[in-house]
Amino acid sequence: MPSTRVETRAGWIGDRHEALIAAIQNALVEGIRIPVEDRDIRINEYPAHAFAPPASKGPGYSIIEISMFTGRSVEAKRRLYAALVREFVAFGVPARDVKVVVHDVPRENWGLGGKSAVDIELGFAVEV
Structure with missing residues (x-):
């Protein structure tokens, strides 16, 4: 049940938002083995004056922040990073222009429908 936010400079995605999502x-399904229907992805595009990437980065430079339950293995995270880069490269974004930050959140710090995630049967394994 990850919550994913992509921040990037406006313009390069064009009319491909649905395809990028x-x-x-x-990549999330492949990397951390979530169910296909478990989706929570937001794309935030900024005008050039409001998004200042490192000088060495191109116009498609993107920061992908993923908040997810603690418990995924290092190997699962490696799969995720590789899959995300592969998917962004297909959109013309070089691998060096993709930054991924994972926030591991204990289930007791995640509320869903007024309940703690520790009190909810998720329907999938977190420890992958």
């Missing part, structure tokens, strides 16, 4: 979801 699908690509990110594919």
Whole structure:
């Protein structure tokens, strides 16, 4: 049940938002083995004057922040990073322009429908 936010400079995505969301979801499914229907992805695009990437980065430089339950293995995270980069490269974003930050959140610090996530049967394994 990850919550994923992509921040990038406006312009390079064009009319491909749905395709990019699908690509990110594919990477999450592959990397951390979430169910296909478990989707929570937001794309935030900023005008050039409001997004200041490092000088060495191109126009598609993107920061992907993923908040997810603690428990995924280092290997699962490696799969996720590789899959995300592969998906962004398909959109013309070089691998060096993709930054991924994972926030591991204990289930007791995640509320869903007024309940703690520790009190909810998720329907999938977190420890992958």
